[in-house]
Amino acid sequence: MSKNLTTRAEDYSKWYNELVVKADLAENSGVRGCMVIKPYGYAIWEKMQAQLDKMFKETGHENAYFPLFVPKSMFEAEEKNAEGFAKECAIVTHYRLKNDENNPGKLMVDPNAKLEEELIVRPTSEAIIWSTYKGWVQSYRDLPLLINQWANVVRWEMRTRLFLRTAEFLWQEGHTAHATREEAIEESEKMMHVYAEFAQEFMAIPVVKGLKTETERFAGAEETYCIEALMQDGKALQAGTSHFLGQNFAKAFDVKFANKEGKQEYVWGTSWGVSTRLMGALVMTHSDDKGLVLPPNLAPIQVVIVPIYRTEEQFDAISEQVNGLMTELKKLGVSVKFDNRDTQKPGFKFAEWELKGVPVRIAVGPNDLENGTYEVARRDNLSKEVVSKEGIEVYIQNLLKRIQSDLFTNALNYRDSHITEVNSFEEFKEVLETKGGFISAHWDGTAETEEKIKDLTKATIRCIALNRVEEAGSCVLTGNSSNGRVLFAKAY
């Protein structure tokens, strides 16, 4: 299986595409730009959903569900929103098929069933949600509204890649409404921190928290907070965004409230989202030439046990002991699978579970039974050791924690060694081409310079890091004055 995987050094992009398919995460469908998320991939997404949902609820949010369709006129209401998204999208114009009389057995769109107003399949739900909030908010007592939606959205992308860019994708979108500007800003910042915590603690992906420049900002937002990750090929990936919307949508949809003094004011808004794109980030951060490497906190199967035997008696003896171990591991909350297929050899199984990124593999044969041991192999660093069966369940539990933490540390070391300060445009281009990663450089703050650098190098400003230090300098391209560095990178 894995022997057919293209290596990262050969072709990183091909490696990714092959891995996603071979590890049973997803595949292209018969519908242009849309993917099928296969059970193994979906199981990882479910774990991500469950954890994020828990974190959203702990921060006071509730889930709700809003329509898939947005009437065209609603898009027009928020002009900047329309500019940002509404152009490339799926448009429903008719509501009935009929038998095609000229082609027996074929169906055609019934021309008599044309909609009066076209419906857009939501590329994002600000418009439909803010038009609903208008009915929900009268007084300051109705605020804040802290709502999240798990949904599918569609953006008519021309060039698609599994998880990273698909026409339809799954995501969550939080949409909140507040009485004050300060509270809305606090909310957008809070959700950026929630995303960062999720990325680091569960996905084992270090992220830079920062602000987008005006060019890179969501069209309807006054400020976009983001978390930016770095992939193994030195390209950045935007892993989540949280927007402070100001009063833009409240004004577009006339959402006002009576404040404590009885005066009418426009509501302040935020929106924030992460998507199945995170699956791509997960794959590209940790995996290797043998296949997936999954962090234990998100692995659908944390431990796989492979029996090694020649006779049925050996298999029975191994199975009996393994069943005991499985019970103990499950008690500790470890998800474990006994791969007792008799149709495949151990070597095949080893390769398959390596490809699928199961964090820990336990092998057990007749010698182990005799010696009271197991062979324990880590997927991340491929190390193996022989472990006594006494107390092995606690050993495994701790090992999973260690793997989780090692994955993060390794990704952090890689990331930190790929943030390079440069002070000239020559250096900028050289680092970008030879090493990649984040380039920390002074920028004069203008959209023109940003655009020019993008044209010349394909690198964009990923963010103005929240923790950047004020520092006088001169722009790497124009030499004009700058008061701090920003992070550039080529990006997914």
Next chain:
Amino acid sequence: MSKNLTTRAEDYSKWYNELVVKADLAENSGVRGCMVIKPYGYAIWEKMQAQLDKMFKETGHENAYFPLFVPKSMFEAEEKNAEGFAKECAIVTHYRLKNDENNPGKLMVDPNAKLEEELIVRPTSEAIIWSTYKGWVQSYRDLPLLINQWANVVRWEMRTRLFLRTAEFLWQEGHTAHATREEAIEESEKMMHVYAEFAQEFMAIPVVKGLKTETERFAGAEETYCIEALMQDGKALQAGTSHFLGQNFAKAFDVKFANKEGKQEYVWGTSWGVSTRLMGALVMTHSDDKGLVLPPNLAPIQVVIVPIYRTEEQFDAISEQVNGLMTELKKLGVSVKFDNRDTQKPGFKFAEWELKGVPVRIAVGPNDLENGTYEVARRDNLSKEVVSKEGIEVYIQNLLKRIQSDLFTNALNYRDSHITEVNSFEEFKEVLETKGGFISAHWDGTAETEEKIKDLTKATIRCIALNRVEEAGSCVLTGNSSNGRVLFAKAY
């Protein structure tokens, strides 16, 4: 709040519509036929999802995700499927909006961005899923495929009602593939039983398990199993269906496998689903003129505690004691809310939580503090009693179980007293008009008679109950011979 609710006797249909909105379950949206599921309603749906998902996984199923869109040609592939669903649906024909030069600020569909092939927004996913399964199945070793999807679907309904019939709705759809006819039939039956168990144990709704007649069957199925419930107005509601698809979809999408002897065979299929329609069934089975009545197993809030006080000292003393009780209840897995709003009076709070169907209300005032008691009120039968605070948490835990079981018993008594055997068409019509409910009658087994009875009475055959007894008789309309009774009813 609840005082404005239309009563069931006045107008059952209006009562339902008002209740769904006033109890904050759902509301109509700005998009024709599509609803907004509000946080309180969605919280109930989440509990239903979580339980069903658990039951699906316990029966060996995995989740996956397939595209929202189905190319027109895929629909045509399974002719009967197309007949059943494909006619009234949302059709995407274009993929871009552009600025309308004749109407500044307005957008128009870009005529240059017409799709080569129209895409149907899925009304159900058999076509897209079976076209995918073709790539997943080669050998008997790849079977069974036991897959479920949680998704939104769209059917262009002309007359819609919140939850009961909406253009877009949420559901789960299971799609399985098997090596043998027997195994597929067993799967369809198993899922019908899973649905019945869920309806009875969690929704407290008794259901009849049965088979649909050919007329009422899913177009692409060889057999449709169903669970049928009875609402308080005497109308039936189909609460879930499970289809044995035979080899219909395998043949339409050429899904074959090599059996153990190496011979190519078509795969056998099933599909099964329940939807947000169940929310309508839940409301209509248990609720009353004061509002919702929720079974404890699905109530987002199982217990609400309302403090009754005049002074701040009293409030503080109550709060302290209530916090202790909350901790104890949460330890037992009871979800509890302390309604400590100082903006509303107790009477208002009582009415609000009655409207929202919280199963148990606990009130506590200064006298209770002195006497070491709480006042405990049941939402279902509106009874109240004073309970000593010693061990009240276990008392509440047991009370919730009792309420769950009483709700089911009451619904069962109502249902059982509304199954009426009739032996003449006069009697049939009279019972239908005066009493409603299920009418158990002999039928000659022909689609013609079924159609005629429907035309004359609006009653349809809800199902041929699995537990019906063989019994010779003569058809209630034609007098022709029959070998058993079937259940007729008017239905949602």
